[in-house]
Amino acid sequence: MTTTGTPPLPKAELHLHIEGTLEPETVFELARRHDVALPYASVEELRAAYDFTDLQSFLDVYYANMAVLRTRDDFAALASAYLRTCPEQGVRHVEMFFDPQAHTARGVAIGDVIGGLTDAIxxxxxxxxxxxxxxxLRDRSAAEAEETLRAAEPYLDRIVGVGLDSAEVGHPPSKFTSVFERARGLGLKPVAHAGEEGPAGYVTEALDELGVLRVDHGIRAIEDDALVARLVRDRTPLTVCPLSNVRLACVPGIGLHPLPEMLAAGLNVxxxxDDPAYFGGYADANYAAVREGLGFTDDQLRTLxxxxxxxxxxxxxAVQRLL
Ligand code: ADE
Ligand code: ZN
Structure with missing residues (x-):
């Protein structure tokens, strides 16, 4: 139940990096278990480092913290801790992102990553x-993305789609045209982060070059009228993350977030x-932020x-069952 006594709205979580649910307490617990040295003396000190100025300043801490995730059980426990929170927030379905390259680069087998996440699911x-x-990871090479897809092939029955994340500016979607084409051929649904820090043109590229069925973030799409018209016409979903956008300074403050303008333009938002352990909260906190910070009505929240x-x-x- 929420503080008003009404049950939370049934919803789906479509933009959540499972590694972004790694809470500071768990970082310390796993570091102790696996004898990993941390550059922080306490949980409080780690939390104090979550003072981000842009996407890269967040990614530096995010990837460093992942060093504590080592075994199949670690991935299972991480996803289990998150999935346990879903019912109380009305989250009935999750399509969770994971970043295999961030783990295989540290010597963790992709089968342990996917196996652990699947155990929890x-x-x-x-x-x-x-x-x-x-x-x-878009700031790594297209060849490495190809290798990653090849390594994931034995586990395709457990994967619904492919995405594109990490440092956006300077790494346009077109860098990954070929690997997305192969992924689509394998029956995987394509999505991509675009228009978070990068320009509206990256959203257009993600549609044209990668054939994405959803755009993650896409807040800068609003700068391009022709693109907005296209997204409205096709009802392309945009998975917007208000608290993330504020904490990574993609918008100057919650009151200036473009979500109201996007909704008014007819976009499917x-x-x-995104990364709730880093940005101040899970689905319920993001709904509260748009209600309190942007004045969204109950009707608008129901639409979201x-x-x-x-x-x-x-x-x-399944959609009809959840609505
Ligand atoms: N990886 C985790 N969170 C991300 C974000 N907000 N943007 C790009 N890559 C990410
Ligand atoms: Zn994201």
């Missing part, structure tokens, strides 16, 4: 449905939490929640 299946979206469900990769019958 199966364990919580009665309470919340969930799928995996394998993300390529929904609200998500319904959009999240209809924008998922669930089949029509």
């Amino acid at each position: 199966e364990h919580h299946a009665d309470d919340v449905s969930a799928g995996l979206i394998l993300c390529f 929904s609200v998500h939490s 929640a319904a959009n999240s469900i209809t924008s998922s990769f669930l089949d029509d019958e």
Whole structure:
């Protein structure tokens, strides 16, 4: 129940990096277990480092913290801790991003990453449905993305889609045209981060070059009228993450977030939490931020929640069950 006593709106979480749910306490617990040295003396000191100025300043801490994730059980426990929070927030379905390259580069087997995440998804299946979206790191090479897709092929039955994340500016979607074409051929649904820090042109490229079915963030699309018209016409989903955009200084403050303008333009927007352990909260905190910081009405919040469900990769019958 929420503080007002009403149950939370049923919703889908479509923009959540599972590594972004790694809470500071867990970083310390796993560091102790695996004898990993941390450059912070305490949880408080680590939390104090979450004072980001842009996307890169966040990514530096985010990748460094991942060094504590070493075993299949670590990935299972990470995803389990997150999935356990879903029912109380009304989250009925999750399509979670994971970054295999950030782990295989440290010597962790991709099978342990996918196996652990899948263990957790199966364990919580009665309470919340969930799928995996394998993300390529756009600041690494296209050849490495190809290798990663090849390494994931034995596990394709556990993966619903491919995504593109990490440092955006200077790494346009067109760098990954070929690997996305191969992924689509394997039956994986394509999505990509675009127009978070990067220009509206990257959103256009993600549509034209990668064939994406959803755009992650996409807030800068609003700068291009022709692109907005195209996204509205095609009802392309944009998975917007308000608290993330504020904490990474993609917008100057919650009151200046373009979400109201995007909704008014007829864009198919929904609200998500990106990296909740780093940005001040999970789905409920993001809904509260748009209600309190942008004055969204109950009707508008219902629209956002319904959009999240209809924008998922669930089949029509499952969508109808959740609405
Ligand atoms: N990886 C995790 N969070 C991200 C974000 N907000 N943008 C790009 N890559 C990410
Ligand atoms: Zn993201």
